[in-house]
Amino acid sequence: MDFLKLYNDPILYHKRKDTYDDPYMSYNETHSILNGRIFLTENPNRENRVVVSGGNKEWKEIEDGELEDDCYRVDYMMGVVFFNSSNEGKELQVKYVGEGAHFFPAARIWIKRSGNTVVETLQGLIDEAEDCIIRMNERILECERVIKRCIEITEWCRAITSNYEYVVENTKKEYKPLVNTYTELLDTYPNPLVGWTVTVRDSGIVYRWDGFDWINISISEEFDGYDVITSYNEPHNIKRVWLRLNAPPKKRRIKPSVDAPIGGLIWFRKE
Template identity: 30%
Template structure:
C-alpha cells in the first residue's frame, strides 16, 4: 500500500516542456481532430492564450461571461489555457471537433502522482505506479509460466522424434540387409556409374545421399574428386580437372593472367554489404522489421539520418537473434540523434562486431525525440 507522504515529496516532480515563443523557438501550429468526452476536449498541447483556440463554426467565450450563464450554447466553448482543456455543450458528446491553436508545450505527469482513494479513507492511497508495478510482476510470472510450458512441449516433441527415428532406423537396417543380398547377385552393378548432384566435400555425401545405390557417383566441387558407392562405402575413382593448374602472376591456369590481375585490382569495398532499415513513421519501441543476413562478416558502421529532426534526443539500438525469441543488443553506445540534427552523432560503438551466418537484425527505438520523422538506419557488414 502506498504512503501518502512519500508522494508529497519532490521525488517525482511534474515535467513541463514549453517553447519560448521567440523567432528561434516559436510556438507550434496545431490542427487536431479531437473527440468530445464528458463535454470536454483535451488538447494535445498547452495552447497560447494570446493566439487563442479556434473551432470551426463555434465561438469562444471568456470565463467572466460563462460565470453569468447557466450553461453553454451548442455553438460556444470555454478554454482553460493553463491545462489545455476545452468545455463544450453536451449535444456535441461523442463527436470530433477540429481544434486549431498554437502549442506552447506539454505537461507530463509521473505515474506516482496519479492516485485513487481506497475505501474512501484519505490515508489509504493507491497510485498508478503501484498498479503498474503489480501488473509487471504478474506479467513476469506469466512469461515464466509460458517459458516452462514451451520447454515441456519441446522435450515432448524431441522424445517423439527420437522414437520415430529409432523405428525408421530399424526399418532401414532391415531394408539395407535385403538390398545388399540383391546387389550381390547383380554383377553389372559393379561397373555402372549413376551421376548425382555434386556436394562440397566427401563429408557432405552421407547427409546428402543417406541411402545410396551401387553405382551412384558424386563429385565434390571443392577439390574436383569423384566418388562411387560400391555397396558398402564411397570409393574415390578419379579427379576431374587434375591436369589444370592454378593461375599465378606469370602463367595462365584455371583463368588467364589478365583476369587474375583484374580480380586482384578489385577494391575491398566490394565485400561490404549494406542493410537499410527504413522507419518512415516509427514510434518508440521495438520495430518489427526483421532482416536476416546470409553471410559471416564484421560490422564496420552503423549510421542514420532523418527527413525531419526532433526537438529532443533520439536514440536507437541494434539487436540481433538467431531464433526470433532471444534478442541481444549489439550496440554498446547507441546510435543517437541530437536535437534538431538530421544525422546521427557518429559516436556509436559495438559490444561485438562479429556477424555469424544466419544472424537476424532489428532496430529498437529506445528514445523518440518529439517531432522526429522518416528515419533511415544503415548497417554495413564486411564479408
C-alpha cells in the first residue's frame, strides 16, 4: 500500500454553518438495519437528537450500557445508529437534523483484510474496474474495426457477385435448333429468353438473344476457322464441319486459308 499517497488523500468534513445561507437540514429517512447499524446521510445534530420509529416498538436512545431490544445508540460524530442484533433487517424511520458529513477517500475504505492488515481497499477495486473498462473499450473498438472490415468485404463480394451475374447473363448461350432464314428465326422463337442462340442456315450467321434483339455473334472464319464435329446426329451449329460417323463425338478445328495455319489446326488450303 502506498502510504505516502494515502496520507495525501485526507478525510474531508463539510459542516453546515446553521445560517440563512447554510442552514442545518432536516431528514426523515427510511433505513434497514444491517450488521446492527444504520448509516445516516449526514452527521446528526446532538441538540436535536435522533428519533427512531417503526418496527412495532417504542424506541429509546441510550448514551452507554448494553443495547436492549428497544434501544439504540447514536455516534453523532460519524452519523451511525447502533441496534441490538435481534433487530437485524428491520426497516425503521429515522428523523434528525443534519449538520454536515464526513467524506472518506476510497483509498481509506478497506474491503478485505488479514487480521489488522488491510489487503484491499475500495480504491484498488475501482482502479481494477477502470482497467477492465479500458480493456473492454479497446476490445469494442477492435470489434468495430473488424465489423467495418467485414462490411467492406461483404460489399466487395456483392459487387463481384453482381459483376459475375452480369457477365453470366450477357454471355451465356443456350443453343436452339437451327432455322433456314432470319424470318423463320423470328417466327420460330417469338418469345426468346436471354442467351438463346440459333444458327440461320442460309446465311451461316449465329444469333443470340440479349433481351432486346437478336445479335450476330458469328465467329470470323478468317481468324477462327471451323469446328469439325464427328458424330452420328447433325449438330445444331452449322458453323461446324460435320463428318457423320457411327462413333463417339470428337471435336477438332479446320482452317481454310492460303497459308498454313499456326498451331494444331487442320489446314484446308484455299487457292
